[in-house]
Amino acid sequence: MPDMEETIPIKDEYDIVTARSAGKTIASSTGFGLVDQTRISTAISELARNILRYAGTGTVYVRQVTADGRNGIEVVAGDQGPGIANLDLAMTDGHTTGGGLGAGLPGTKRLMDDFEIDTEVGRGTIVTTRKWVQ
Ligand SMILES: Nc1ncnc2c1ncn2[C@@H]1O[C@H](COP(=O)(O)OP(=O)(O)OP(=O)(O)O)[C@@H](O)[C@H]1O
Numbered sequence: 001m002p003d004m005e006e007t008i009p010i011k012d013e014y015d016i017v018t019a020r021s022a023g024k025t026i027a028s029s030t031g032f033g034l035v036d037q038t039r040i041s042t043a044i045s046e047l048a049r050n051i052l053r054y055a056g057t058g059t060v061y062v063r064q065v066t067a068d069g070r071n072g073i074e075v076v077a078g079d080q081g082p083g084i085a086n087l088d089l090a091m092t093d094g095h096t097t098g099g100g101l102g103a104g105l106p107g108t109k110r111l112m113d114d115f116e117i118d119t120e121v122g123r124g125t126i127v128t129t130r131k132w133v134q
């Protein structure tokens with residue numbers, strides 16, 4: 001089953017819509033119900049929006065995954081932007097350096113099952129998230 005995948009370069013607002021809808025399509029084919037499809041596409045748009053706002057450009061990869069007999073979806077959002085100096089702060093509800101709500105990263109963590117950030121100041125940021133079909 002794990003064969004659907006999409007790579008969406010993020011460089012403008014339209015790419016956020018493209019990434020969001022690719023995620024919804026793959027989530028639906030993976031077996032997620034409507035509510036989870038919406039959670040996943042919301043997470044994708046938050047990550048893509050962060051790429052656009054903080055790094056300028058980057059890439060979102062969405063793919064089907066299987067582990068321990070479970071099917072799921074993996075979203076990897078990567079950029080070569082400024083990186084995140086204080087990850088604990090970035091993961092705090094309400095913390096923003098960009099005039100936002102500071103809800104994107106903590107919200108994405110709540111919407112998905114697995115959530116990891118690999119970031120280095122001056123090098124960039126890779127956020128990897130997964131969600132598993134119940
Ligand atoms: N890809 C990224 N590159 C560099 N910094 C980032 C990136 N993504 C998030 N950050 C940093 O982490 C902070 C928190 O991100 P988060 O998405 O939670 O909130 P926000 O983008 O500020 O506001 P919101 O998402 O609610 O509009 C950002 O303000 C920014 O400082």
Ligand SMILES: [Mg+2]
Pocket residue numbers: 046049050100103104105
């Ligand atoms: Mg954000």
